[in-house]
Amino acid sequence: MAPSAVAAPRVKRPASGLRAWLGVVPFFLFAILFLILPSVKLFVGSFADNEGNFTFKNLLQLFTEPSILNAYWLSIRISAVTAIGGGIFGFLLAYSVTIGGLPKALRSMLITFSGVASNFAGVPLAFAFVATLGRTGFVTALLKNVFHFSIYDTAFSLYSFVGLSLTYMYFQFPLMVLIMAPALDGLKREWREAAENLGASRMQYWLRVALPVLLPSILGSMILLFGNAFGAYATAYALTGGALPIVTIQIGAQIRGDVLHNVGLGYAMAMGMVFIMAVSLGGYSWLQGRTERWLR
Numbered sequence: 227m228a229p230s231a232v233a234a235p236r237v238k239r240p241a242s243g244l245r246a247w248l249g250v251v252p253f254f255l256f257a258i259l260f261l262i263l264p265s266v267k268l269f270v271g272s273f274a275d276n277e278g279n280f281t282f283k284n285l286l287q288l289f290t291e292p293s294i295l296n297a298y299w300l301s302i303r304i305s306a307v308t309a310i311g312g313g314i315f316g317f318l319l320a321y322s323v324t325i326g327g328l329p330k331a332l333r334s335m336l337i338t339f340s341g342v343a344s345n346f347a348g349v350p351l352a353f354a355f356v357a358t359l360g361r362t363g364f365v366t367a368l369l370k371n372v373f374h375f376s377i378y379d380t381a382f383s384l385y386s387f388v389g390l391s392l393t394y395m396y397f398q399f400p401l402m403v404l405i406m407a408p409a410l411d412g413l414k415r416e417w418r419e420a421a422e423n424l425g426a427s428r429m430q431y432w433l434r435v436a437l438p439v440l441l442p443s444i445l446g447s448m449i450l451l452f453g454n455a456f457g458a459y460a461t462a463y464a465l466t467g468g469a470l471p472i473v474t475i476q477i478g479a480q481i482r483g484d485v486l487h488n489v490g491l492g493y494a495m496a497m498g499m500v501f502i503m504a505v506s507l508g509g510y511s512w513l514q515g516r517t518e519r520w521l522r
Contacts (some may be wrong), residue, residue, distance in 0.1 A: 265500065271493035284494035294495060297473040301456055302502075304387065304472065308394040309451035315395070316402020317444060323403075324410040337407065340400035347397050352464035355393045359384050385466050393465060394455050401454060405447045409440060446513030453506040457499065473499060 275281045288294055323333040358365050369375045383389055413436055421431040459474035468475050480492030
């Protein structure tokens, strides 16, 4: 009697065709509705005047109108200051809780706080700073009544460049902590041991091994912080009431304002922001790619 043939186990093949694309349909739908279509509308609208006629005037004003150039320059300065300050402060905090020797419980607290604070913005953040550092804020009153020192007798003002930069720092440095903590955890122990075996000091290890590896990640994270601050609108508007004419407030004034009402110019300014944000994100992706080659 011939031995019975043993049936080979059936291998379940992955779904193909239309079923394989069902999982990404929500992503593409979201991208089309909230990214591609608005971008197309901005691009088309930037070439139209208030009557709907085709014009290049809106784009030319981006390079010739002093108020628009000043708005971009002010936004760039605030974004750069908060990106550098938040990047440095956030990196030091991330170092302290990852490889700096602080208790693990403190790390959990700081990471949790960073996750909450990095998303705490807009009107609630502006109100919190007004209640804390405003002219009648808690800290302002405490300094004046206890230490007889008024911060508003100096050049400080919460409703100025310095005040807005300080407010932005509240959500900038926690974002840096969240980004840099995994990168610091990715430093291999073998690198430090090899450096120590070759006679390198702790400072030499950081200057010649760790920092060169982390530098693309640090710079990329600062670029991400720059874009995060550059696109902020609600916090600045709620805090200053439009007195500080950053570019996002200027765009809102052109699109919804009564005095400065030129929708096409607002769209053109938004396109300028999209270009700057695209360059920032492109630089961030490139630098992150260089970091991942070492931290794999």
